[in-house]
Amino acid sequence: MKMEDLPEECMALILSGTSPCDACRISAVSKMIRDAAESQILWDKFLPSDYIDILSRLVSPLSFTSKKDLFFKLSNRPLLIDGGTKTFYIEKYSNKRSYMLSAKKLSITWGTNRFYWCWKPSLDSRFSQVVELVMITWLDIQGKISTKILSPNAKYGAYLIIKFAKRAYGLEKMPSEVSVELGNYKSKGQTYLRKCSAERKEANDEESLFVLPKKDSTMEEEVLVEREDGWLEIELGEFYNDGSEEEVKMSLREVKGDHLKAGLIVEGIEVRPKL
Secondary structure, eight states, X not given: OOGGGSOHHHHHHHHTTSOHHHHHHHTTSOHHHHHHHTOHHHHHHHXXXXXXXXXXXXXXXXXXXXXXXXXXXXXXXXEEEGGGTEEEEEETTTTEEEEEEEGGGSEETTTTOTTTEEEEOOTTOSSSOEEEEOSBSOEEEEEEEEGGGSOSSEEEXXXXXXXXXXXXXXXXXXXXXXXXXXXXXXXXXXXXXXOOHHHHGGGHHHHTTSOOOOOOTTXXXXXXXXXXXXXXXXXXXXXXXXXXXXXXXXXXXEOSOOSOBEEEEEEEEEEEEOO
């Protein structure tokens, strides 16, 4: 049997073993493959099995002309779901799900006390509100997510999304501990919540009055990375989702220092597949 004699359903099944982007590239080979690459059968396999439920949770309704069109709209940018407290996104190259929990979905010690934390809108955030640290000595930020809503058989990373206010101080005097916990597995690391060099230059004199503690050589130090959206991210850890239903616990804590801290702006925690 020639390839051209295969039913469209069979070719769509073969293409479903590739990635969405690969399927689009392969479609240029012949009209038969192109027809299979456009079929509802193929894109139904690329879409999340519960995509109808996801669509019902979108803050803004999504219009689409086909399942292929829907896939690329879900993978074009993160979309607000669950009343605007989370975002959902499909990674178009790996066909895996990503979620972001807004600061409102996190557990922040004393986060509801206006003397310690201030909730406010931010024009450069996808969420209606972010939270800014007013002043505190105890920094404890935690988030949870079920593996059930993530893609199975996939390696994930958890990232705290932050910024620094101009008045920020005291955040890097002690290392913050970062961790991800899933069942009996736990990854641990540490990070210094440092401003960018240009922003720190003005505060060098003040910072020189404090002696930074030595790193804990048993824990890997995570560094802040600037994102395309202008925010900074710090990796809290990684985990493997084997498809079982468990709860992932993610955290950043600095509870050993007794000095004051201020100016940390938290947008949320993003959980996305690691390529």
